Amino acid sequence: MFDTALTLADLGFLAQGAVMTLAVTAVSVLAGTILGVVFGVLRNQLGTYWSLPITFLLDIFRSVPLLIQLVLGNALQSIMKLGWAPFTTSCVVLSLYTAAYCTEIVRGGISAVPATTRRAARSLGMTWWQDMRYIVAPLATRVSLPAWIGLTLGVMKDSALVLWLGLIELLRASQILVTRLQEPLFILLICGAIYFIISFPIARLGGYLEKRWSND
Amino acid sequence: MIEIENVRKSFGQLEVLKGINLTVQKGEVLTIIGGSGSGKSTLLTCINGLETIDAGRIVVDGTDVHAKGTDLNKLRRKLGIVFQQFNAFPHLTVLENVMLAPVKVLGQSKAEAEAMAVKQLTHVGLGDKLKVYPSRMSGGQQQRMAIARALAMSPAYMLFDEVTSALDPQLVGEVLDTLRMLASEGMTMICVTHEMKFAREVSDRVAFFHKGVMAEIAPPEELFGAPKDPELKTFLAATH
Numbered sequence A: 001m002f003d004t005a006l007t008l009a010d011l012g013f014l015a016q017g018a019v020m021t022l023a024v025t026a027v028s029v030l031a032g033t034i035l036g037v038v039f040g041v042l043r044n045q046l047g048t049y050w051s052l053p054i055t056f057l058l059d060i061f062r063s064v065p066l067l068i069q070l071v072l073g074n075a076l077q078s079i080m081k082l083g084w085a086p087f088t089t090s091c092v093v094l095s096l097y098t099a100a101y102c103t104e105i106v107r108g109g110i111s112a113v114p115a116t117t118r119r120a121a122r123s124l125g126m127t128w129w130q131d132m133r134y135i136v137a138p139l140a141t142r143v144s145l146p147a148w149i150g151l152t153l154g155v156m157k158d159s160a161l162v163l164w165l166g167l168i169e170l171l172r173a174s175q176i177l178v179t180r181l182q183e184p185l186f187i188l189l190i191c192g193a194i195y196f197i198i199s200f201p202i203a204r205l206g207g208y209l210e211k212r213w214s215n216d
Numbered sequence B: 001m002i003e004i005e006n007v008r009k010s011f012g013q014l015e016v017l018k019g020i021n022l023t024v025q026k027g028e029v030l031t032i033i034g035g036s037g038s039g040k041s042t043l044l045t046c047i048n049g050l051e052t053i054d055a056g057r058i059v060v061d062g063t064d065v066h067a068k069g070t071d072l073n074k075l076r077r078k079l080g081i082v083f084q085q086f087n088a089f090p091h092l093t094v095l096e097n098v099m100l101a102p103v104k105v106l107g108q109s110k111a112e113a114e115a116m117a118v119k120q121l122t123h124v125g126l127g128d129k130l131k132v133y134p135s136r137m138s139g140g141q142q143q144r145m146a147i148a149r150a151l152a153m154s155p156a157y158m159l160f161d162e163v164t165s166a167l168d169p170q171l172v173g174e175v176l177d178t179l180r181m182l183a184s185e186g187m188t189m190i191c192v193t194h195e196m197k198f199a200r201e202v203s204d205r206v207a208f209f210h211k212g213v214m215a216e217i218a219p220p221e222e223l224f225g226a227p228k229d230p231e232l233k234t235f236l237a238a239t240h
């Protein structure tokens, strides 16, 4: 097993790929979550009928394969002469993709807060915003957390597809090494291990928060 | 003073309140009885503006509840309401439940709100439950907490909507005792209830609702002793 041509420099190359994966994931999940919260609240406020345009738009992002979205997104930005770097394009497309799923998660979380609880808050003289901030947000977060963690981990893995726009993230970095060193199993094993090392803390954080909140 | 003038309210085709006229004076305890679907809950939610009305007016201390430009959030500070369903904020401890609105709505300091919350919780017999989460409490305790939470806003009026209906029979007593205590302290209250004995004891007046109409209103001795309305007679016979 230690009879390998893999050098420390190659490991550094993989690490750089991992950083790229992390960067794309972090930006997309952050932006996607913010958008998802905004759209989720809007959908809840507007009701099924008035939020139809949002729902329709987000359904597109949920149903078209991400690879196609990335390629089309990239073509679109070049047609529109936006001059975006592949990283920017990747983050924009992945953010919208994340937002589409996150909207559903947020909407589900908000509707899980009983109407009677919200009515009680409003009866105490709280404004709509105070109700959202102090009652709905904490309760909806608890309900949505497992699904959101799942989404984040999913986006991290799906982010590998940005290699089609020429970004060298973890999977692409591994492929390059495999081609050069002809040691596919060993390198993919390392690649998988790195994915796991990145995911594990996120999954654990979710477990920890769930446990902490289960006392009430 | 709460003045209800010719209030009408429909949900779609169904007219739930068909011209209600009622005035509740400061310090009065009014109970409302009546069959299911007669519009009792709807009237209470119209009083604090959670529901709109279609005609008539409701005036609370000179403020027209449903007029354009009425600050409902401000108005609701003086109208405490407790519902049939338990609706504690499950992510907050009992103490935090009671402190939240005084701090966020009234702008009280934490210390001020905590002192008030402890006082009200002690008052309803929950002085030893401050750090407990609502899910660890019985239904009766949750309802008493909801009462303390409303009282912490120092409301001028308290509205109770069948606060004992969702409780196991052995827990009804402790909540009714709390209501009796409030009544004896001079709180102005409107209580919707199915507890006839309680209504008879605490009320200054009892109103009987039937199909969206206030069919009879009278002091308890009169309403229970010599009911006039035929529907009321049937209703009272059925509850024995």
Ligand SMILES: Nc1ncnc2c1ncn2[C@@H]1O[C@H](COP(=O)(O)OP(=O)(O)OP(=O)(O)O)[C@@H](O)[C@H]1O
Residues within 6 Å of the ligand: B011, B014, B016, B034, B035, B036, B037, B038, B039, B040, B041, B042, B043, B162
């Ligand atoms: N939000 C609503 N939308 C549609 N119909 C409603 C709504 N709220 C109440 N109703 C209907 O209005 C009628 C009166 O309801 P309300 O809750 O005021 O009755 P109630 O006297 O409180 O009855 P109960 O003793 O069962 O609590 C019922 O037929 C009910 O189904």
Ligand SMILES: [Mg+2]
Residues within 6 Å of the ligand: B040, B041, B042, B161, B162
């Ligand atoms: Mg009711």
